[in-house]
Amino acid sequence: MSDAPVIGPAMTKSGTLMRVEGLKRYFDVSPPLLNRWFEGRPRQILKAVDDATFDVERGKTLSLVGESGCGKSTVARCLVGLHKPTGGKIEFDDIVVTASGTDHFAQVRHRMQMIFQDPFASLNPRWRVFNIVAEPIRAFGLIDAGVALTRRVHELLDLVGLTAEDGKKYPHEFSGGQRQRISIARALASNPEFLICDEPTSALDVSVQAQILNLMRDLQDEFGLTYLFISHDLSVVYHMSDSVGVMYLGRIVEIRSAAEFFAGPLHPYSQLLLETIPSLENIGVARAPLAGEVPNPLSPPTGCAFHPRCPFANDRCRSERPSLREVNGGLAACHGVEENRISETQQL
Amino acid sequence: MAPQNDSPPLLEVRNLSIEFPTRRGTLVAVDDISLHIDQGEVLGVVGESGAGKSLTGNAIIGLLEHPGRIASGEILLNGKRIDNLSYEQMRRIRGRDIGAVFQDPLTSLNPLYTVSRQLVETIKVHTDLDTGAARARALELLEAVGIPAAKERLSSYPHEFSGGMRQRVVIALALAAEPRLIIADEPTTALDVSIQAQIIALLKRLCAERGTAVMLVTHDMGVIAETADRVAVMYAGRVVETGPVASVIQNAHHPYTSGLMGSIPHMKHGVNRLTQIDGAMPRLNAIPQGCAFNPRCEKVFDRCRKERPELISIEQNEVACWLYQSDVGGVS
Ligand SMILES: Nc1ncnc2c1ncn2[C@@H]1O[C@H](COP(=O)(O)OP(=O)(O)OP(=O)(O)O)[C@@H](O)[C@H]1O
Ligand SMILES: Nc1ncnc2c1ncn2[C@@H]1O[C@H](COP(=O)(O)OP(=O)(O)OP(=O)(O)O)[C@@H](O)[C@H]1O
Ligand code: SF4
Ligand code: SF4
Ligand SMILES: [Mg+2]
Ligand SMILES: [Mg+2]
Numbered sequence: 243m244s245d246a247p248v249i250g251p252a253m254t255k256s257g258t259l260m261r262v263e264g265l266k267r268y269f270d271v272s273p274p275l276l277n278r279w280f281e282g283r284p285r286q287i288l289k290a291v292d293d294a295t296f297d298v299e300r301g302k303t304l305s306l307v308g309e310s311g312c313g314k315s316t317v318a319r320c321l322v323g324l325h326k327p328t329g330g331k332i333e334f335d336d337i338v339v340t341a342s343g344t345d346h347f348a349q350v351r352h353r354m355q356m357i358f359q360d361p362f363a364s365l366n367p368r369w370r371v372f373n374i375v376a377e378p379i380r381a382f383g384l385i386d387a388g389v390a391l392t393r394r395v396h397e398l399l400d401l402v403g404l405t406a407e408d409g410k411k412y413p414h415e416f417s418g419g420q421r422q423r424i425s426i427a428r429a430l431a432s433n434p435e436f437l438i439c440d441e442p443t444s445a446l447d448v449s450v451q452a453q454i455l456n457l458m459r460d461l462q463d464e465f466g467l468t469y470l471f472i473s474h475d476l477s478v479v480y481h482m483s484d485s486v487g488v489m490y491l492g493r494i495v496e497i498r499s500a501a502e503f504f505a506g507p508l509h510p511y512s513q514l515l516l517e518t519i520p521s522l523e524n525i526g527v528a529r530a531p532l533a534g535e536v537p538n539p540l541s542p543p544t545g546c547a548f549h550p551r552c553p554f555a556n557d558r559c560r561s562e563r564p565s566l567r568e569v570n571g572g573l574a575a576c577h578g579v580e581e582n583r584i585s586e587t588q589q590l
Numbered sequence: 591m592a593p594q595n596d597s598p599p600l601l602e603v604r605n606l607s608i609e610f611p612t613r614r615g616t617l618v619a620v621d622d623i624s625l626h627i628d629q630g631e632v633l634g635v636v637g638e639s640g641a642g643k644s645l646t647g648n649a650i651i652g653l654l655e656h657p658g659r660i661a662s663g664e665i666l667l668n669g670k671r672i673d674n675l676s677y678e679q680m681r682r683i684r685g686r687d688i689g690a691v692f693q694d695p696l697t698s699l700n701p702l703y704t705v706s707r708q709l710v711e712t713i714k715v716h717t718d719l720d721t722g723a724a725r726a727r728a729l730e731l732l733e734a735v736g737i738p739a740a741k742e743r744l745s746s747y748p749h750e751f752s753g754g755m756r757q758r759v760v761i762a763l764a765l766a767a768e769p770r771l772i773i774a775d776e777p778t779t780a781l782d783v784s785i786q787a788q789i790i791a792l793l794k795r796l797c798a799e800r801g802t803a804v805m806l807v808t809h810d811m812g813v814i815a816e817t818a819d820r821v822a823v824m825y826a827g828r829v830v831e832t833g834p835v836a837s838v839i840q841n842a843h844h845p846y847t848s849g850l851m852g853s854i855p856h857m858k859h860g861v862n863r864l865t866q867i868d869g870a871m872p873r874l875n876a877i878p879q880g881c882a883f884n885p886r887c888e889k890v891f892d893r894c895r896k897e898r899p900e901l902i903s904i905e906q907n908e909v910a911c912w913l914y915q916s917d918v919g920g921v922s
Contacts, residue, residue, distance in 0.1 A: 271746060307782075309785065310752055310755060310781055311738065311752040359753040360753060363694075405873065414655065416640075417639055418776065420639055441753065444779040444780060446809060447637065447809035448809055448811065449638060451853070452853040474786075476783065478855050515783070538738050538739040539738060539739065540742050541739075
């Protein structure tokens with residue numbers, strides 16, 4: 243893999259690149275109409291993302307973390323236009339791309355790319371790798387077909403540790419980690435300014451993961467790329483992020499600078515999250531899974547959705563939903579934090 | 591359940607090689623590897639991307655994709671060969687005796703069928719349960735793998751589940767018939783730490799209570815540390831180090847294993863660049879002579895470029911590296 247990054251937009255502005263306000267995405271997961279009639283079952287709405295508000299700073303990395311099913315991928319898919327939000331507003335570089343009634347998404351589509359959580363499903367099995375990587379370049383008409391395109395695709399393959407020779411193969415001829423690298427090469431192909439990475443390295447072994455993460459940081463330093471990073475691996479998040487947003491049942495419950503977050507998370511859920519990290523020091527020691535019932539996204543608990551599992555829950559928590567409030571330079575949605583009932587646990 | 595020393599291991603892989611015939615010659619992707627797993631034991635398999643971990647797992651369950659084929663070696667389940675069975679015979683073993691969790695959850699799920707239908711059908715194929723009982727069992731399994739509101743979500747289609755939820759459905763499918771051996775290829779990659787802990791607890795419980803054996807392929811050393819009894823480290827189609835989990839993690843001998851341990855992002859070591867093993871694993875058509883790791887090895891010396899090291903015992907581990915072989919002729 244070459245050290246010198248060969249791609250990236252020339253861009254040095256600072257400030258907010260993406261502004262998300264009150265983003266909502268609901269899914270109708272009702273049983274089929276007939277069942278509803280005969281079994282008298284109600285319509286069911288799943289609020290995968292409910293009222294998410296956050297900014298992504300230019301040239302920085304915001305990571306989203308949280309339990310499986312809490313809505314991270316759904317947020318990501320809304321941002322790149324793969325899901326139409328049920329409500330809320332998304333601004334990219336001061337252009338309103340989604341708000342009720344307006345949709346200027348086409349204007350910014352080519353400036354963002356996404357690395358999907360499932361690399362297998364996102365690679366067309368009938369295309370050769372060369373064409374898969376070249377696809378965004380062709381789609382946005384960035385380079386004409388010919389020598390320049392070939393050179394560029396080979397550069398990209400090299401960047402992720404594959405060879406020009408690999409361009410002639412089909413996805414099924416690669417191992418899981420190699421396929422993930424193909425999707426990373428494709429995402430970088432169109433020189434995006436904003437890259438959404440949904441579990442970009444979860445299929446990679448640690449040594450290739452280290453190479454890819456180092457590469458992503460190099461690209462950011464050199465070209466000011468902005469990342470929204472989704473990972474369940476908190477040690478990876480620790481290495482990559484400028485700030486961290488924690489999601490729980492479709493809502494953001496804490497958002498703070500990464501340094502502060504890892505030094506002492508505020509929200510009780512964040513604290514538990516950091517306690518459950520597997521560690522090499524714990525050989526043969528099983529971690530305790532988070533206590534309490536796994537919450538039901540179809541009928542979230544009243545008040546603070548975390549209250550059934552929270553050791554600090556009180557009556558107010560059970561009835562009133564906490565909203566995000568400024569605490570110590572970050573934001574947290576927790577009555578206990580607001581009332582000073584919860585102190586930061588000292589991590590690390 | 592304690593493994594008995596005189597009975598054969600539940601799974602034994604002897605000198606397995608897997609190759610891909612191509613127009614430009616035959617590529618050897620797995621080169622003469624041997625493994626065994628006892629009843630109730632978890633063998634962790636780690637190693638560089640492309641090292642041959644998934645191919646080995648696929649060969650064991652009889653699902654090598656054409657044109658890949660077993661070139662030599664034997665695979666034995668409970669002392670009986672299974673590598674030479676017909677597709678039909680193997681199909682009966684798969685699911686009932688060996689459960690598989692594939693690296694790609696979507697290959698195991700049919701996008702056109704609801705989650706419950708897929709589970710119920712799998713359960714009915716491999717057990718005597720009737721539809722009603724199979725349904726109840728399906729629900730039980732989904733709850734065991736931590737799908738919230740499992741009852742309401744039985745009638746969902748795979749695309750309506752999050753990545754981690756799909757992965758858990760695949761795990762539920764693999765467990766459906768209570769197989770004696772589970773081949774789990776990166777089963778927890780898409781899962782957050784809490785669900786991961788729950789799945790691992792579930793696997794460990796099956797091992798302890800039912801003597802289920804697990805081959806756990808993962809790059810997550812944290813998961814290996816808390817789950818595996820023994821570890822095999824693969825590089826370029828070969829096992830380069832194997833031994834008890836604590837010994838491999840804390841007392842790695844092979845330079846590749848040490849490098850692997852060094853690349854793990856660590857919360858305790860600042861946010862500087864991660865240590866990486868420079869270079870990439872060789873392509874299958876250009877595996878270096880001698881020790882395949884030699885172009886990337888910091889300790890390489892003359893002999894490494896000429897002769898291939900075989901596994902020998904060093905303390906509790908077995909290691910394939912010339913650093914530990916003082917005799918001149920090598921072991922034969
Ligand atoms: N197309 C859809 N139809 C119905 N429900 C959906 C759909 N897509 C997602 N969901 C539901 O929305 C919730 C959030 O899913 P999402 O994929 O955003 O989770 P996630 O945080 O990315 O989880 P993971 O870490 O497992 O990938 C889940 O309960 C999921 O079942
Ligand atoms: N159909 C095929 N044709 C040619 N080569 C193949 C084919 N399938 C796999 N290979 C090669 O075999 C090698 C081993 O692949 P395998 O999938 O077993 O790797 P792995 O160890 O599981 O890696 P990962 O951690 O990335 O999943 C890889 O180099 C891969 O490119
Ligand atoms: S609001 Fe109450 S229940 Fe929710 S996290 Fe804070 S203390 Fe716990
Ligand atoms: S045999 Fe030589 S090249 Fe191979 S790992 Fe050992 S020292 Fe390094
Ligand atoms: Mg997801
Ligand atoms: Mg694999």
